[in-house]
Amino acid sequence: MNCQAHLYRGLDPKLLTRRWFFQQCGVGLGAIALGQLFRQNGYAASLEVNPLAPKNPHFAPRAKRVIYLFMAGAPSHLELFDHKPELAKWDGKVPPAELVKGYRAAFISPSATLLGPKFKFAHHGRCGAELSELLPRLAEVADDIAIVKSMHTDAFNHAPAQIFMNTGSVQFGRPSFGSWVTYGLGSESTDLPAYVVFSTGSKGTSGGASNWGSGFLPSLHQGTLFRSTGDPVLYLSNPKGVDPQMQRDSLDTIRKLNQKHLDVVGDPEIATRINSFEMAYRMQSSAPDLMDLSKEPKHILELYGVEPGKANFASAVLLSRRLIERGVRFVQIFHEAWDQHGNLVADLKKNCKNTDQACAALIKDLKQRGLLEDTLVIWGGEFGRTPMVQGGNDGRDHHPNCFTMWLAGGGVKPGITLGESDEFGFNATTDKVHVHDLHATLLHLLGFDHKKLIYRFQGRDFRLTDVHGELVEKLLA
Numbered sequence: 001m002n003c004q005a006h007l008y009r010g011l012d013p014k015l016l017t018r019r020w021f022f023q024q025c026g027v028g029l030g031a032i033a034l035g036q037l038f039r040q041n042g043y044a045a046s047l048e049v050n051p052l053a054p055k056n057p058h059f060a061p062r063a064k065r066v067i068y069l070f071m072a073g074a075p076s077h078l079e080l081f082d083h084k085p086e087l088a089k090w091d092g093k094v095p096p097a098e099l100v101k102g103y104r105a106a107f108i109s110p111s112a113t114l115l116g117p118k119f120k121f122a123h124h125g126r127c128g129a130e131l132s133e134l135l136p137r138l139a140e141v142a143d144d145i146a147i148v149k150s151m152h153t154d155a156f157n158h159a160p161a162q163i164f165m166n167t168g169s170v171q172f173g174r175p176s177f178g179s180w181v182t183y184g185l186g187s188e189s190t191d192l193p194a195y196v197v198f199s200t201g202s203k204g205t206s207g208g209a210s211n212w213g214s215g216f217l218p219s220l221h222q223g224t225l226f227r228s229t230g231d232p233v234l235y236l237s238n239p240k241g242v243d244p245q246m247q248r249d250s251l252d253t254i255r256k257l258n259q260k261h262l263d264v265v266g267d268p269e270i271a272t273r274i275n276s277f278e279m280a281y282r283m284q285s286s287a288p289d290l291m292d293l294s295k296e297p298k299h300i301l302e303l304y305g306v307e308p309g310k311a312n313f314a315s316a317v318l319l320s321r322r323l324i325e326r327g328v329r330f331v332q333i334f335h336e337a338w339d340q341h342g343n344l345v346a347d348l349k350k351n352c353k354n355t356d357q358a359c360a361a362l363i364k365d366l367k368q369r370g371l372l373e374d375t376l377v378i379w380g381g382e383f384g385r386t387p388m389v390q391g392g393n394d395g396r397d398h399h400p401n402c403f404t405m406w407l408a409g410g411g412v413k414p415g416i417t418l419g420e421s422d423e424f425g426f427n428a429t430t431d432k433v434h435v436h437d438l439h440a441t442l443l444h445l446l447g448f449d450h451k452k453l454i455y456r457f458q459g460r461d462f463r464l465t466d467v468h469g470e471l472v473e474k475l476l477a
Contacts, residue, residue: 051220051271052187052194057447062411062477063376064188065324066181066446067331069317069359070378072162072205073338074403076385076396078425079348080132081404082149083121086423087387091116095388099426106156106398107341108390114424115389115396118345127415134352137360138406143415144363144372145408146475150419150428153383153435156400158206158339161382166211168439168464175215175455177439178330180464181446182221184453189327192290193224196323198316201336212332216457218268223332226319227311290322304361314358321365324375338381342391363408372409376445380405387424402428405438411445413477433472440469445476 078084092113100110120133125142138145155161160170167174175183178195187194197212205211212223255274262270293301293315294308301307305314313335320331335355340347359379366372384403385396402421408414419431440450443464450469454461 051218052182054188055184055186057184058449058452059447061185061445061447062374063409063445063447064185064374065329065331066178066376066378066410066442067320067324067362068178068333068378069355069362069380070162070166070211070332070334071338071355071381072201072334072336073158073340074161074381074383074385074398075338075351076340076344076348077149077402077404077421078117078385078387078396079119079344080135080352081130081147081406082402082421082425083130083132084117084387084421084423084425087114087425088116090114090424095424095426099422099424100388103401104156105386105388108386108388108397110388112386112388112390112397114387115393118348125415127417129415129417132352134348135356137356141360141363141408144367145406146412146414147404147406147417148419148433148438148475149402149404149417149421150430150432151380151384151403151405151435151438152428152432153400153403156383156398158382158398159208161398161400162205162207163210165380165382165435166207167213167215168436168466172210173213173215174462175217175221175464176210176212176223177442177464178212178223178332179214179217179221180443180453181330183217183455184443184448185329185446187327187329189329192323192326192328194328195221195223195330196320196328196332197223197225198227198319198331198333199225199336200311200313200316200333203336205334205336211334216462217455218271220271223330290319290326293318300365303365305357313355314361317358317362321362321371324371325369340385340395341397342395344391344394344396366409374410376410376412376442377408378405378442379407384425387426399426401426407475411477412475416474418472418474431472431474434468436465436468437470437472439464441472441475444471 078087094111095114103110121130122133123130124139127143129142129147131139131142153161153164155164155170163172164170166176168177182194195212199205212225214220214222258270258274262274293306296306296318300318304318306318313333316333320333323331337347337351337354362377363372366375366377381403384399384401386399388397389395390397402425419433420429421427422429443450443453450463450465454463456462
């Protein structure tokens with residue numbers, strides 16, 4: 001059948017093609033049957049009003065929400081978590097040839113001389129976790145966190161490595177971890193987005209919005225970028241001359257038009273558009289209350305190191321706690337500040353001063369509120385730093401073979417240090433954890449079998465872990 005001929009005669013080809021009939025009517029009949037089942041169980045109304053209504057995962061979850069503290073730029077594990085006395089003995093010497101054989105670095109020669117650790121380490125807590133002197137506040141909660149010293153990844157430049165850590169692929173266009181979580185769990189908030197993002201570093205992330213994008217998932221699952229002060233989302237306030245009644249009438253009219261279009265074509269992006277308009281309307285009343293940190297008790301502000309009205313990492317961390325209390329499913333803070341190719345000592349001191357207190361405060365605050373047990377907290381960057389020197393004697397290059405992350409709450413086994421690296425901190429050697437393994441484990445804590453949380457796109461079933469990933473059982477409480 002020649003559809004184009006009918007088009008020229010002013011007819012819609014969808015009305016005449018057999019291909020369209022069988023494709024769309026199959027979906028339509030299925031949708032009618034599913035809708036009838038939903039109505040029998042009382043679900044239809046809630047789904048129509050809120051497409052992000054809470055959903056049940058594959059099995060009972062240990063974690064119900066996530067706060068991800070993403071240290072973009074890649075912190076040096078050798079200065080913060082992975083103490084290497086042997087590396088100090090080799091300071092200024094060329095690394096053993098077998099260590100760097102076949103190694104690809106981003107900017108330096110593999111034969112660059114080794115650089116000893118720049119800061120002192122000590123053991124902390126009953127667990128005896130070994131931490132840098134730059135992390136005195138994190139040391140106070142050492143018994144509440146799990147430190148993973150054997151992370152490794154596939155990418156050694158920032159943009160692909162950040163996107164890989166957040167989406168499970170080095171390629172643009174895949175859904176982020178946060179999007180997969182909201183796709184699987186929905187949200188417990190009707191007045192705020194399911195997935196909220198802050199950017200608190202001196203610059204934006206190398207991977208950009210792809211780090212929190214929804215990829216081929218419906219766009220209502222993408223992260224919503226918030227500012228730390230003022231209106232969290234620009235243009236949230238009504239323009240002059242638009243009163244609440246005029247706004248409500250306008251939204252009702254737009255909703256009816258969108259709904260008619262949705263009923264005809266069934267495009268989920270239209271449902272996203274409807275939900276976005278309504279969410280923005282509700283946020284006009286919910287967001288100002290959320291952002292008003294002056295309502296927090298003085299001792300809480302002091303705990304985090306927050307100054308009301310001042311946007312920084314600490315205020316974003318406190319806001320993340322306020323967001324999850326209001327039912328937001330996933331909060332991610334990108335702090336792009338850790339790319340120390342030079343000026344390593346001064347910058348690490350500055351970065352840790354800006355972040356250490358708030359990170360530890362979050363663990364303490366969640367714990368005292370009874371939220372830590374079902375809130376998953378994640379800290380880490382996209383890769384580590386080389387044992388070899390860059391920038392004279394005060395810098396380190398990108399390093400994918402070994403780096404450190406820490407986790408807390410949400411079913412994570414507290415007070416453990418998992419994995420080891422070799423004597424130079426060059427390669428992960430014991431209990432190695434790949435990025436795919438981390439994703440599989442995080443999804444497990446949220447109640448999902450990572451092999452079954454899938455979305456079919458362009459004829460293929462996709463998942464966060466692609467065709468990889470093994471559960472790291474030693475991290476489970």
